[in-house]
Amino acid sequence: MNNSDKVYIDMITDTIKKIKERISNLENKNQGIRALTGRIDLELEALNLQCNKLEAQLQELESRIELSEIKESILDRLDESADKNIEKQEDIEQDIRQLEELAGKLKTKSAKRKISKKIEHKQRIIKRLQKKGARIDRYQRMVLLPKTRKYQKQEQILSKQEAKVNLTTAKINDNNELKAMLDPENSFIDSIKSTIYDIKGVFYKKRLNYAKEVLDSMQNTKSTIALRGANVVTLSKKAANKFRKMKEAAKAKEKENNEPEITALVPVVR
Amino acid sequence: MDDKITVTDDLGNSFEVEVLDIFNVEGYENKDYILYSLGEEIDENNERAYVSILDNKDDNYRLLEIADNKEWETVQMAIKEASEEIED
Numbered sequence: 001m002n003n004s005d006k007v008y009i010d011m012i013t014d015t016i017k018k019i020k021e022r023i024s025n026l027e028n029k030n031q032g033i034r035a036l037t038g039r040i041d042l043e044l045e046a047l048n049l050q051c052n053k054l055e056a057q058l059q060e061l062e063s064r065i066e067l068s069e070i071k072e073s074i075l076d077r078l079d080e081s082a083d084k085n086i087e088k089q090e091d092i093e094q095d096i097r098q099l100e101e102l103a104g105k106l107k108t109k110s111a112k113r114k115i116s117k118k119i120e121h122k123q124r125i126i127k128r129l130q131k132k133g134a135r136i137d138r139y140q141r142m143v144l145l146p147k148t149r150k151y152q153k154q155e156q157i158l159s160k161q162e163a164k165v166n167l168t169t170a171k172i173n174d175n176n177e178l179k180a181m182l183d184p185e186n187s188f189i190d191s192i193k194s195t196i197y198d199i200k201g202v203f204y205k206k207r208l209n210y211a212k213e214v215l216d217s218m219q220n221t222k223s224t225i226a227l228r229g230a231n232v233v234t235l236s237k238k239a240a241n242k243f244r245k246m247k248e249a250a251k252a253k254e255k256e257n258n259e260p261e262i263t264a265l266v267p268v269v270r
Numbered sequence: 271m272d273d274k275i276t277v278t279d280d281l282g283n284s285f286e287v288e289v290l291d292i293f294n295v296e297g298y299e300n301k302d303y304i305l306y307s308l309g310e311e312i313d314e315n316n317e318r319a320y321v322s323i324l325d326n327k328d329d330n331y332r333l334l335e336i337a338d339n340k341e342w343e344t345v346q347m348a349i350k351e352a353s354e355e356i357e358d
Contacts, residue, residue, distance in 0.1 A: 006299050211292040214302060214324070218275050218289075221329055227277040229335025230320040231342060233305075235290075239353035240307065240317055243290040247273055 009206075040171055047165045054158040082136040089129045096122045208246065275306075277333060290319065295348040302326070303345055304333060321345055 096119055103115040218225060278284045291305040302324040310318040322333035336342045 006294065006296065010296060207293065214292045214326075215273065215275070215289055217326075217329070218331055221331060223330045224284075225275055225277045225331040225333065227279045227322070227333045229337075230322045230333060231336045231345075233319050233321055233346065233349065234312060234316050235307075235319045235349075235353070236316055237311075238315075240290060240319065242353050243305070244273075247290075 037176070040168055044165065044168045047161060047168060051158065051161045051165060054161060058158060078136050082133060085129050085133045085136065089126055089133075092122050092126050092129070096126075204246075287320075291349075291352065292324065293348065293352065295344050297344060298341060303336075303348075305349060321349070 099115050099119045099122065103112055103119070106112045106115060273289045274286045275289055276284055276286050285308070287306040287308055289304060289306050293303055293305070294301065295303065303321055304324040305319055305321050307317065307319045312318055321336065323336055325332040325334050336345060
C-alpha cells in the first residue's frame with residue numbers, strides 16, 4: 001500500500017466518522033419524532049371516538065327536545081281549555097246566585113219551582129264543567145323538557161373534546177411538516193450510507209488484498225521464516241474471531257467470484 | 271490454503287502460527303506488521319496474540335520485535351481500530 005493511498009484512506013475514514021455521527025444523530029431524532037407521532041395518532045383516534053359518542057348522545061337529546069316541544073304545545077292548548085272552563089263555571093255560579101236572589105223575592109210556589117229548576121239545571125252544568133276540569137288536570141304535564149342542564153353540560157363536554165381534537169390535529173400537522181422536512185435528510189442519509197459502504201469496501205478490499213498477497217508469498221517461500229522477536233497483545237476472542245471471519249469471508253468470496261474480490265467484507269455501518 | 275505459516279525461532283524450533291492480519295500503520299508506512307496467534311487462551315473471553323514487524327529482504331522473511339514505544343502504541347491502536355471497524 002503506498003503513501004498516497006494511505007493518506008487518501010485516512011481522509012476518507014475521517015469523513016466517514018463525521019458522517020456516521022451525523023447519521024446517528026438524525027436517526028435518533030427521526031425515531032423520537034416517529035414515536036411521538038404514533039402516540040398522537042392514537043390519542044387522536046381515542047378523542048375522535050369520544051367525540052362521535054358525544055355527538056350521538058346530543059342527537060338523542062335533540063330528538064327528545066323536539067318531542068317535548070310537541071307535547072308542550074298540546075299542554076298549552078289544554079291549559080287554555082281549563083281556563084275557559086273555569087271562566088264558564090264562574091259565570092254560571094254568578095247566574096245561580098242571581099237566580100237564588102230572584103227566588104227569594106218571588107211570592108208564588110210555581111214561580112219559585114220554575115226558578116229552582118233553572119238553578120238545578122245550572123248546577124248540573126257546573127258539575128259537568130267540573131268533571132271536564134278534572135279530566136284536564138289528569139292530563140298531567142309530562143314535562144319532557146330536556147334535562148336542560150344535562151344538555152348544556154353535554155354540549156360543553158363536546159366543545160372541549162372538539163377543542164382537544166383540533167389541538168391534537170394541529171400537533172400532528174406540525175409533526176408531519178417536521179417529518180417532511182426530515183425526508184430529504186433521510187434520502188441524503190441513505191445515499192451517504194451507500195457511499196460509505198462503497199468507500200469502506202474499497203478500503204477493506206485493498207487492505208485484505210495486500211494481506212493476502214503477503215501471506216501467499218510467505219506460504220510459498222522456500223526460505224525459513226525467522227521468528228526473532230514479538231510483542232504480546234491480549235485480544236478479546238470477539239476481536240480475534242472478527243479477524244478470522246474477515247479472512248474466511250474473503251476466501252469465500254474469492255471462491256465464488258474466482259477472482260480476488262473481497263467486497264463481501266464491507267462492514268455494515270451501525 | 272489456510273492462514274498458517276511455519277516460523278523458526280533462533281533455537282531452531284519450528285512451529286505453526288495462525289496469521290490473523292498483515293497491515294500497515296500511519297506514520298510507519300514503509301513497514302508491515304503481522305498479527306498472529308498460537309491458539310493460546312488467557313481466559314474464557316480473551317486470547318493471547320503476537321505482533322511483529324514483518325521484515326522482508328529478497329524473499330527472506332523475519333518477524334521482529336517492535337522495540338520503539340511510540341511505534342508499539344501506534345500499532346496497538348491500529349489493531350484496536352481495525353477490530354472495531356470489522357463487521358460483527
